[in-house]
Amino acid sequence: xxxxxxxxxxxxxxxxxxxCIGMGLAxxxxxxxxxxxxxxxxxxxxxxxxxxFVAPALGNEPTGSVLEFGTYLVGALILPPAAAFWALLxxxxxxxxxxxxAALSVGVMVFRMFxxxxxxxx
Amino acid sequence: MSGIGRVLIAVYGVLALAATGRSFVQIASKFDEAPxxxxxxxxxxxxxxxxxxxxxxxxxxxxxxxxATIVFEFTGVIVIGTLSIVFPELFPHDTVWSRFGAGYLFxxxxxxxxxxWWLARHRPTSRADAS
Numbered sequence: 001x002x003x004x005x006x007x008x009x010x011x012x013x014x015x016x017x018x019x020c021i022g023m024g025l026a027x028x029x030x031x032x033x034x035x036x037x038x039x040x041x042x043x044x045x046x047x048x049x050x051x052x053f054v055a056p057a058l059g060n061e062p063t064g065s066v067l068e069f070g071t072y073l074v075g076a077l078i079l080p081p082a083a084a085f086w087a088l089l090x091x092x093x094x095x096x097x098x099x100x101x102a103a104l105s106v107g108v109m110v111f112r113m114f115x116x117x118x119x120x121x122x
Numbered sequence: 123m124s125g126i127g128r129v130l131i132a133v134y135g136v137l138a139l140a141a142t143g144r145s146f147v148q149i150a151s152k153f154d155e156a157p158x159x160x161x162x163x164x165x166x167x168x169x170x171x172x173x174x175x176x177x178x179x180x181x182x183x184x185x186x187x188x189x190a191t192i193v194f195e196f197t198g199v200i201v202i203g204t205l206s207i208v209f210p211e212l213f214p215h216d217t218v219w220s221r222f223g224a225g226y227l228f229x230x231x232x233x234x235x236x237x238x239w240w241l242a243r244h245r246p247t248s249r250a251d252a253s
Contacts (some may be wrong), residue, residue: 010197022197042123067150067151068147090128094128098128101136
Protein backbone atom coordinates (compact mmCIF):
# COMPACT_ATOMS: atom_id res chain seq x y z
CA UNK A 1 0.00 0.00 0.00
CA UNK A 2 1.11 3.55 -0.66
CA UNK A 3 0.70 5.53 2.52
CA UNK A 4 -0.48 8.87 1.12
CA UNK A 5 -2.93 7.15 -1.24
CA UNK A 6 -4.34 5.14 1.66
CA UNK A 7 -4.93 8.32 3.65
CA UNK A 8 -6.70 9.92 0.65
CA UNK A 9 -8.86 6.82 0.40
CA UNK A 10 -9.65 6.89 4.12
CA UNK A 11 -10.58 10.57 4.06
CA UNK A 12 -12.79 10.10 0.99
CA UNK A 13 -14.54 7.08 2.55
CA UNK A 14 -15.20 8.84 5.86
CA UNK A 15 -16.33 12.06 4.10
CA UNK A 16 -18.64 10.08 1.80
CA UNK A 17 -20.00 8.20 4.82
CA UNK A 18 -20.75 11.33 6.82
CA UNK A 19 -22.22 13.07 3.75
CA CYS A 20 -24.60 10.19 3.00
CA ILE A 21 -25.67 9.68 6.62
CA GLY A 22 -26.23 13.43 6.95
CA MET A 23 -28.22 13.68 3.73
CA GLY A 24 -30.23 10.58 4.66
CA LEU A 25 -31.12 11.84 8.11
CA ALA A 26 -32.10 15.14 6.46
CA UNK A 27 -34.66 13.14 4.47
CA UNK A 28 -32.97 13.06 1.06
CA UNK A 29 -33.41 10.07 -1.23
CA UNK A 30 -30.27 8.73 -2.93
CA UNK A 31 -29.07 11.26 -5.50
CA UNK A 32 -26.30 11.58 -8.08
CA UNK A 33 -24.22 13.20 -5.35
CA UNK A 34 -24.55 10.43 -2.76
CA UNK A 35 -24.38 7.54 -5.29
CA UNK A 36 -21.45 9.37 -6.92
CA UNK A 37 -19.65 9.57 -3.58
CA UNK A 38 -19.95 5.79 -3.25
CA UNK A 39 -18.77 5.37 -6.84
CA UNK A 40 -15.67 7.41 -5.98
CA UNK A 41 -15.03 5.20 -2.94
CA UNK A 42 -15.31 2.13 -5.19
CA UNK A 43 -12.98 3.56 -7.87
CA UNK A 44 -10.33 4.27 -5.21
CA UNK A 45 -10.70 0.67 -3.99
CA UNK A 46 -10.10 -0.62 -7.52
CA UNK A 47 -6.97 1.55 -7.71
CA UNK A 48 -5.96 0.01 -4.38
CA UNK A 49 -6.29 -3.48 -5.92
CA UNK A 50 -3.84 -2.44 -8.66
CA UNK A 51 -1.50 -0.91 -6.07
CA UNK A 52 -1.63 -4.08 -3.96
CA PHE A 53 -0.59 -6.18 -6.95
CA VAL A 54 2.14 -3.85 -8.24
CA ALA A 55 3.68 -2.58 -4.97
CA PRO A 56 5.35 -5.86 -3.89
CA ALA A 57 7.18 -6.00 -7.25
CA LEU A 58 8.66 -2.59 -6.45
CA GLY A 59 9.90 -3.63 -3.02
CA ASN A 60 6.87 -2.39 -1.03
CA GLU A 61 5.82 -5.67 0.54
CA PRO A 62 3.04 -6.33 3.05
CA THR A 63 4.36 -7.17 6.52
CA GLY A 64 1.21 -8.98 7.60
CA SER A 65 -0.97 -11.80 6.27
CA VAL A 66 -1.64 -11.47 2.54
CA LEU A 67 -4.69 -13.70 2.92
CA GLU A 68 -6.19 -11.43 5.57
CA PHE A 69 -5.39 -8.33 3.50
CA GLY A 70 -7.02 -9.85 0.44
CA THR A 71 -10.14 -10.88 2.35
CA TYR A 72 -10.61 -7.31 3.58
CA LEU A 73 -10.03 -5.94 0.08
CA VAL A 74 -12.59 -8.27 -1.51
CA GLY A 75 -15.09 -7.56 1.26
CA ALA A 76 -14.61 -3.81 0.87
CA LEU A 77 -15.07 -4.05 -2.91
CA ILE A 78 -18.48 -5.72 -2.44
CA LEU A 79 -19.93 -3.09 -0.10
CA PRO A 80 -20.40 0.06 -2.26
CA PRO A 81 -22.07 -1.76 -5.20
CA ALA A 82 -24.32 -3.71 -2.80
CA ALA A 83 -25.41 -0.54 -1.00
CA ALA A 84 -25.91 1.35 -4.28
CA PHE A 85 -27.89 -1.54 -5.76
CA TRP A 86 -30.21 -1.57 -2.76
CA ALA A 87 -30.49 2.23 -2.92
CA LEU A 88 -31.66 2.04 -6.55
CA LEU A 89 -34.13 -0.76 -5.76
CA UNK A 90 -35.82 1.12 -2.97
CA UNK A 91 -35.26 4.84 -2.94
CA UNK A 92 -35.91 6.48 0.40
CA UNK A 93 -34.01 8.38 3.05
CA UNK A 94 -32.84 5.21 4.78
CA UNK A 95 -31.19 3.91 1.65
CA UNK A 96 -29.12 7.11 1.70
CA UNK A 97 -28.14 6.34 5.31
CA UNK A 98 -27.18 2.81 4.23
CA UNK A 99 -24.89 4.27 1.54
CA UNK A 100 -23.18 6.13 4.37
CA UNK A 101 -22.90 3.02 6.56
CA ALA A 102 -21.28 1.18 3.64
CA ALA A 103 -18.78 4.00 3.02
CA LEU A 104 -17.81 4.17 6.72
CA SER A 105 -17.39 0.38 6.79
CA VAL A 106 -15.05 0.65 3.79
CA GLY A 107 -13.10 3.27 5.75
CA VAL A 108 -12.69 0.92 8.72
CA MET A 109 -11.65 -1.92 6.42
CA VAL A 110 -9.10 0.24 4.57
CA PHE A 111 -7.64 1.23 7.94
CA ARG A 112 -7.37 -2.43 8.95
CA MET A 113 -5.75 -3.22 5.58
CA PHE A 114 -3.21 -0.46 6.21
CA UNK A 115 -2.42 -1.97 9.63
CA UNK A 116 -1.99 -5.43 8.14
CA UNK A 117 0.31 -4.04 5.43
CA UNK A 118 2.51 -1.88 7.62
CA UNK A 119 2.28 -3.05 11.26
CA UNK A 120 3.43 -6.60 11.83
CA UNK A 121 1.35 -8.02 14.61
CA UNK A 122 2.66 -10.50 17.16
CA MET B 123 -38.87 -4.31 5.50
CA SER B 124 -38.89 -0.57 5.39
CA GLY B 125 -37.81 2.49 7.29
CA ILE B 126 -35.01 2.51 9.77
CA GLY B 127 -35.16 -1.29 10.01
CA ARG B 128 -33.31 -1.38 6.70
CA VAL B 129 -30.34 0.34 8.31
CA LEU B 130 -30.38 -2.37 10.98
CA ILE B 131 -30.31 -5.01 8.24
CA ALA B 132 -27.47 -3.21 6.48
CA VAL B 133 -25.39 -3.20 9.66
CA TYR B 134 -26.22 -6.88 10.18
CA GLY B 135 -25.07 -7.55 6.64
CA VAL B 136 -21.77 -5.75 7.24
CA LEU B 137 -21.22 -7.67 10.49
CA ALA B 138 -22.03 -10.95 8.71
CA LEU B 139 -19.45 -10.03 6.07
CA ALA B 140 -16.86 -9.09 8.70
CA ALA B 141 -17.41 -12.26 10.74
CA THR B 142 -17.35 -14.46 7.64
CA GLY B 143 -14.18 -12.82 6.33
CA ARG B 144 -12.36 -13.12 9.62
CA SER B 145 -13.37 -16.71 10.25
CA PHE B 146 -12.40 -17.62 6.67
CA VAL B 147 -8.92 -16.18 7.27
CA GLN B 148 -8.57 -17.86 10.66
CA ILE B 149 -9.64 -21.29 9.46
CA ALA B 150 -7.70 -21.12 6.21
CA SER B 151 -4.42 -20.01 7.79
CA LYS B 152 -4.21 -21.09 11.42
CA PHE B 153 -7.07 -23.35 12.47
CA ASP B 154 -4.73 -25.60 14.51
CA GLU B 155 -3.74 -22.77 16.85
CA ALA B 156 -7.16 -22.36 18.42
CA PRO B 157 -9.79 -24.79 17.11
CA UNK B 158 -12.38 -23.78 19.73
CA UNK B 159 -12.14 -20.04 19.10
CA UNK B 160 -12.12 -20.43 15.34
CA UNK B 161 -15.00 -22.89 15.26
CA UNK B 162 -16.96 -20.38 17.32
CA UNK B 163 -16.00 -17.65 14.87
CA UNK B 164 -17.36 -19.71 11.99
CA UNK B 165 -20.55 -20.54 13.89
CA UNK B 166 -21.07 -16.87 14.73
CA UNK B 167 -20.54 -15.92 11.10
CA UNK B 168 -23.18 -18.41 9.92
CA UNK B 169 -25.65 -17.18 12.54
CA UNK B 170 -25.11 -13.55 11.47
CA UNK B 171 -25.79 -14.51 7.86
CA UNK B 172 -29.00 -16.38 8.82
CA UNK B 173 -30.10 -13.44 11.02
CA UNK B 174 -29.58 -11.01 8.13
CA UNK B 175 -31.64 -13.17 5.77
CA UNK B 176 -34.36 -13.72 8.40
CA UNK B 177 -34.70 -9.97 8.97
CA UNK B 178 -35.15 -9.36 5.24
CA UNK B 179 -37.72 -12.11 4.71
CA UNK B 180 -41.38 -11.48 5.51
CA UNK B 181 -43.66 -13.89 7.35
CA UNK B 182 -44.04 -15.51 10.73
CA UNK B 183 -41.57 -18.35 10.18
CA UNK B 184 -38.70 -16.01 9.31
CA UNK B 185 -39.75 -13.76 12.19
CA UNK B 186 -39.18 -16.69 14.56
CA UNK B 187 -35.86 -17.51 12.90
CA UNK B 188 -34.84 -13.89 13.38
CA UNK B 189 -35.69 -14.09 17.09
CA ALA B 190 -33.83 -17.36 17.53
CA THR B 191 -30.67 -16.16 15.80
CA ILE B 192 -30.63 -12.80 17.54
CA VAL B 193 -31.16 -14.35 20.99
CA PHE B 194 -28.37 -16.83 20.15
CA GLU B 195 -26.07 -13.94 19.26
CA PHE B 196 -26.92 -12.04 22.40
CA THR B 197 -26.30 -15.13 24.53
CA GLY B 198 -23.05 -15.73 22.67
CA VAL B 199 -21.69 -12.25 23.16
CA ILE B 200 -22.61 -12.25 26.87
CA VAL B 201 -21.30 -15.77 27.64
CA ILE B 202 -18.15 -15.66 25.49
CA GLY B 203 -17.54 -12.03 26.40
CA THR B 204 -17.65 -12.87 30.11
CA LEU B 205 -15.58 -16.05 29.73
CA SER B 206 -12.94 -14.24 27.69
CA ILE B 207 -12.44 -11.79 30.54
CA VAL B 208 -12.76 -14.17 33.50
CA PHE B 209 -10.84 -17.08 31.89
CA PRO B 210 -8.70 -15.43 29.20
CA GLU B 211 -6.65 -18.64 28.85
CA LEU B 212 -9.70 -20.32 27.29
CA PHE B 213 -9.65 -17.80 24.46
CA PRO B 214 -6.06 -16.96 23.58
CA HIS B 215 -7.27 -15.90 20.13
CA ASP B 216 -9.98 -13.45 19.32
CA THR B 217 -13.47 -14.37 18.29
CA VAL B 218 -16.09 -11.89 17.19
CA TRP B 219 -17.55 -12.12 20.70
CA SER B 220 -14.35 -11.88 22.77
CA ARG B 221 -14.33 -9.01 25.26
CA PHE B 222 -17.98 -8.30 24.34
CA GLY B 223 -17.07 -7.56 20.74
CA ALA B 224 -14.56 -4.83 21.55
CA GLY B 225 -12.63 -5.72 18.38
CA TYR B 226 -15.72 -4.76 16.41
CA LEU B 227 -16.51 -1.46 18.17
CA PHE B 228 -18.94 -3.35 20.47
CA UNK B 229 -21.31 -3.68 17.52
CA UNK B 230 -21.89 -7.41 18.33
CA UNK B 231 -23.10 -6.36 21.79
CA UNK B 232 -25.32 -3.48 20.72
CA UNK B 233 -26.80 -4.95 17.56
CA UNK B 234 -28.78 -7.87 19.10
CA UNK B 235 -30.35 -5.46 21.60
CA UNK B 236 -31.46 -3.16 18.78
CA UNK B 237 -32.56 -6.23 16.83
CA UNK B 238 -34.73 -7.56 19.65
CA TRP B 239 -36.22 -4.13 20.24
CA TRP B 240 -37.02 -3.82 16.55
CA LEU B 241 -38.53 -7.32 16.33
CA ALA B 242 -40.67 -6.75 19.42
CA ARG B 243 -42.12 -3.64 17.84
CA HIS B 244 -42.70 -5.20 14.44
CA ARG B 245 -44.61 -8.41 15.02
CA PRO B 246 -45.88 -9.74 11.69
CA THR B 247 -49.62 -9.39 11.33
CA SER B 248 -52.10 -11.28 9.21
CA ARG B 249 -50.77 -9.28 6.28
CA ALA B 250 -47.86 -11.74 6.40
CA ASP B 251 -45.58 -8.75 6.29
CA ALA B 252 -42.70 -8.49 8.73
CA SER B 253 -42.13 -4.82 8.08
